Amino acid sequence: MSDELDMRDKAAWDAAEKVADYEHGWSSDIETDFAPKGLTEDTVRFISAKKNEPEWMLEWRLKAFALWKTMTPPDWAKLNVPPIDYQDAYYYAEPKAKPKLGSLDEVDPEILRIYEKLGIPIAEQEVLAGVEGARRVAVDAVFDSVSVATTFRAELERAGVIFRSISEAIKEYPELVKKWLGKIVPMHDNYFATLNCAVFSDGTFVYIPEGVRCPMELSTYFRINAENTGQFERTLIIADKGSYVSYLEGCTAPMRDENQLHAAVVELVALDDAEIKYSTVQNWYPGDAEGKGGIYNFVTKRALCQGRNSKVSWTQVETGSAVTWKYPSCVLNGENSVGEFYSVAVTNNYQQADTGTKMIHNGKGSRSTIVSKGISAGHSNNTYRGLVRVAPNAEGVRNFTQCDSLLLGSLSGAHTVPYIEVRNPSAQIEHEATTSKISDDQMFYAMARGLNAEEAVALIVNGFAKEVLQQLPMEFAVEAQKLLGISLEGSVG
Amino acid sequence: MLQITNLHANVGDKPILKGLTLSLKAGEIHAIMGPNGAGKSTLGYVLSGRPGYEVTEGSVTFNGNDLLDLEPHERAAAGLFLGFQYPVEIPGVSNVQFLREALNAQRKNRGEAPLSGAEFLKVAREQAGALGMDMDMLKRPVNVGFSGGEKKRNEMVQMGIINPALAILDETDSGLDIDALRTVGDGINRIMRKPGKAVLLITHYQRLLDYVKPDFVHVLADGRITRTGGAELALELERDGYKELAA
Ligand SMILES: Nc1ncnc2c1ncn2[C@@H]1O[C@H](COP(=O)(O)OP(=O)(O)O)[C@@H](O)[C@H]1O
Ligand SMILES: [Mg+2]
Numbered sequence: 001m002s003d004e005l006d007m008r009d010k011a012a013w014d015a016a017e018k019v020a021d022y023e024h025g026w027s028s029d030i031e032t033d034f035a036p037k038g039l040t041e042d043t044v045r046f047i048s049a050k051k052n053e054p055e056w057m058l059e060w061r062l063k064a065f066a067l068w069k070t071m072t073p074p075d076w077a078k079l080n081v082p083p084i085d086y087q088d089a090y091y092y093a094e095p096k097a098k099p100k101l102g103s104l105d106e107v108d109p110e111i112l113r114i115y116e117k118l119g120i121p122i123a124e125q126e127v128l129a130g131v132e133g134a135r136r137v138a139v140d141a142v143f144d145s146v147s148v149a150t151t152f153r154a155e156l157e158r159a160g161v162i163f164r165s166i167s168e169a170i171k172e173y174p175e176l177v178k179k180w181l182g183k184i185v186p187m188h189d190n191y192f193a194t195l196n197c198a199v200f201s202d203g204t205f206v207y208i209p210e211g212v213r214c215p216m217e218l219s220t221y222f223r224i225n226a227e228n229t230g231q232f233e234r235t236l237i238i239a240d241k242g243s244y245v246s247y248l249e250g251c252t253a254p255m256r257d258e259n260q261l262h263a264a265v266v267e268l269v270a271l272d273d274a275e276i277k278y279s280t281v282q283n284w285y286p287g288d289a290e291g292k293g294g295i296y297n298f299v300t301k302r303a304l305c306q307g308r309n310s311k312v313s314w315t316q317v318e319t320g321s322a323v324t325w326k327y328p329s330c331v332l333n334g335e336n337s338v339g340e341f342y343s344v345a346v347t348n349n350y351q352q353a354d355t356g357t358k359m360i361h362n363g364k365g366s367r368s369t370i371v372s373k374g375i376s377a378g379h380s381n382n383t384y385r386g387l388v389r390v391a392p393n394a395e396g397v398r399n400f401t402q403c404d405s406l407l408l409g410s411l412s413g414a415h416t417v418p419y420i421e422v423r424n425p426s427a428q429i430e431h432e433a434t435t436s437k438i439s440d441d442q443m444f445y446a447m448a449r450g451l452n453a454e455e456a457v458a459l460i461v462n463g464f465a466k467e468v469l470q471q472l473p474m475e476f477a478v479e480a481q482k483l484l485g486i487s488l489e490g491s492v493g
Numbered sequence: 494m495l496q497i498t499n500l501h502a503n504v505g506d507k508p509i510l511k512g513l514t515l516s517l518k519a520g521e522i523h524a525i526m527g528p529n530g531a532g533k534s535t536l537g538y539v540l541s542g543r544p545g546y547e548v549t550e551g552s553v554t555f556n557g558n559d560l561l562d563l564e565p566h567e568r569a570a571a572g573l574f575l576g577f578q579y580p581v582e583i584p585g586v587s588n589v590q591f592l593r594e595a596l597n598a599q600r601k602n603r604g605e606a607p608l609s610g611a612e613f614l615k616v617a618r619e620q621a622g623a624l625g626m627d628m629d630m631l632k633r634p635v636n637v638g639f640s641g642g643e644k645k646r647n648e649m650v651q652m653g654i655i656n657p658a659l660a661i662l663d664e665t666d667s668g669l670d671i672d673a674l675r676t677v678g679d680g681i682n683r684i685m686r687k688p689g690k691a692v693l694l695i696t697h698y699q700r701l702l703d704y705v706k707p708d709f710v711h712v713l714a715d716g717r718i719t720r721t722g723g724a725e726l727a728l729e730l731e732r733d734g735y736k737e738l739a740a
Contacts, residue, residue, distance in 0.1 A: 439581075440544070440545070441579075441581045442581050442582075442583055444543050444544065444565065444581075445577065445580070445581035445583070446583070446591070446595070447542075447564075447565040447566050447569075448541050448542075448543075448565050448566075448568075448569060448574075448575050448577075449569060449591070449592070449595035449651065449655070450566050450569040450570055450595040450596065450598040450599035450602070450655075451566055451594060451595055451598050452564065452566045452598070455566075455594070455598055459583070459586055459590075459591065459594060460583060460586070462585070462586065463583055463584055463585030463586035463634065464584065464585055465585070466585035466586075467585070
């Protein structure tokens with residue numbers, strides 16, 4: 001085995017050793033790989049210690065935890081979420097503590113069928129499904145992609161781009177992290193964001209220096225140690241003056257995950273003339289056809305377009321999760337800054353999604369575009385909730401919003417809740433909304449040309465979502481198209 | 494090739510086809526004429542398996558196999574093509590994408606390898622060119638914003654690309670100007686006047702039959718074939734109307 005590989009193995013298993021330096025709390029539990037069930041101040045201390053964090057980070061977490069205890073979950077969304085027992089969950093687990101399966105034969109055949117449809121190689125299927133020994137297989141089989149990642153990392157470093165796990169960044173670039181962490185989504189922002197501040201497991205940190213166009217699309221897939229960032233992911237991306245970066249988040253393959261609650265926070269900041277393109281494909285387990293199980297996804301994503309002419313573009317394809325609560329937003333402080341939100345949200349069976357965006361226009365001449373495509377099937381509920389706000393001294397603001405809903409069957413619901421707060425008379429705000437059904441005529445036309453019912457639905461739905469899908473980077477777009485079809489399986493009789 | 498025997502069909506609860514019998518052999522072109530509401534479009538829908546069109550009696554075989562047993566997409570894969578009286582718009586889906594997926598779905602159904610993007614584009618270009626449709630229109634969303642005539646022309650481009658064994662063309666000639674009529678007529682002859690193929694041409698007007706010479710002309714009235722003749726029957730109908738014949 002090469003030295004390089006030895007080093008990587010070492011890095012992967014380092015965390016355990018670091019615990020030896022641990023001084024606070026559960027000294028008797030020091031050997032365990034996961035924090036005991038429940039959420040107390042000790043849990044927060046344990047996580048911070050496991051990550052060998054500096055004191056300031058621990059203090060920040062503790063402050064968030066104290067705040068969180070005084071808060072209550074939001075209840076304004078059109079979601080029906082059973083009460084969550086926060087004491088009946090684990091908040092930190094090492095990767096190896098995940099339950100393992102003996103082989104792919106033990107994996108839910110439904111999940112395997114979807115892997116097949118997406119064309120995922122066997123070795124990767126094993127990793128995704130958490131099969132015993134797949135770690136090894138993974139290291140061997142994806143060794144190429146690991147070395148690709150290393151090559152990429154070198155190239156990024158040459159360009160001056162910093163691409164790290166947030167845990168690494170806290171230690172290596174504390175000043176940069178301190179400057180922006182919690183500045184875009186404040187600690188007290190909302191119940192789930194505050195919880196994330198206290199217990200975030202890991203996530204991504206990106207810094208693009210002044211004038212640099214990031215030489216490649218960044219994705220967690222290429223980040224070493226990307227595994228098991230967990231249920232409380234934290235992302236911070238800083239685009240310095242005149243820089244550009246495109247970031248891909250998520251995975252089209254359904255990932256096995258024991259954690260029901262996910263509460264991520266993503267913070268983006270773009271300085272003068274900088275641009276960030278952030279694309280997400282979210283495909284967490286949606287629960288079964290009867291609505292049992294499934295991930296609750298409560299995400300806070302916000303971008304600060306701080307500089308003049310800065311631009312942030314959010315593109316999301318949301319097909320998974322039992323419950324989605326998510327409003328990627330832009331605070332447009334910079335003069336002539338631009339915010340964009342392109343979204344496709346699919347709900348089927350008993351899924352619920354309440355998603356949308358906020359465009360806060362504080363800068364003169366700032367512009368925003370919102371294109372939301374909601375597709376509801378089965379007994380599901382799909383809500384677009386959006387806010388466009390124009391501050392009193394923001395002259396010449398423009399916004400265009402288009403919200404289209406597509407219904408399949410007669411039992412699903414589509415709702416559009418736009419809030420518009422304009423305090424400057426020069427603003428031009430346009431809002432268009434449509435609700436339609438897949439017509440029998442369209443279905444039969446496509447079937448008469450040779451497509452079966454599911455293929456016909458997938459085709460029509462992809463056409464409906466096209467304006468959003470075409471915002472995605474090419475390889476993501478193709479997979480996202482397949483995913484839309486798969487998500488709607490069983491929705492036509 | 495196509496044998497329709499004593500076909501009865503309901504739309505909703507309403508009987509529309511009431512004992513229709515018709516036989517098409519390979520190499521033949523049959524025209525069907527008849528008054529509005531006679532059941533001509535219904536016949537096309539029933540033959541291509543549209544949901545909601547329920548066969549209550551009778552049988553249809555296509556190349557010896559029970560056609561009514563197949564799903565619409567299986568009928569397409571078996572070689573049946575319906576040219577729609579009112580072609581449907583599919584926003585956001587380009588003609589090219591629609592037809593490539595449709596054709597490859599048919600090929601998959603028949604156990605044939607899919608056409609690559611390049612192979613498909615070559616065929617699509619040829620067919621569009623032959624029907625005087627420019628490539629830009631092939632890239633536009635299916636029928637969205639097309640004029641009535643463009644939609645009909647597009648149906649013929651689709652037929653050319655799919656290259657079916659049996660085409661049922663439902664009033665493909667209505668809404669066409671004189672030049673377009675000639676182009677479409679030439680297209681039907683070029684694509685379908687071949688050994689082993691057959692056409693069921695639903696029309697109201699003699700003028701298409703000037704370009705596409707039918708071997709037989711049938712009158713469909715009140716859900717049945719009430720009269721059958723040669724090409725000359727169409728001229729007679731044009732002169733006397735359907736009333737004379739309906740009796
Ligand atoms: N979806 C439907 N529901 C009820 N009646 C229908 C429907 N479609 C067609 N019909 C009726 O069936 C009859 C035949 O229609 P059609 O086949 O379209 O006639 P043609 O094409 O010969 O003009 C008409 O009386 C029409 O009103
Ligand atoms: Mg008709």
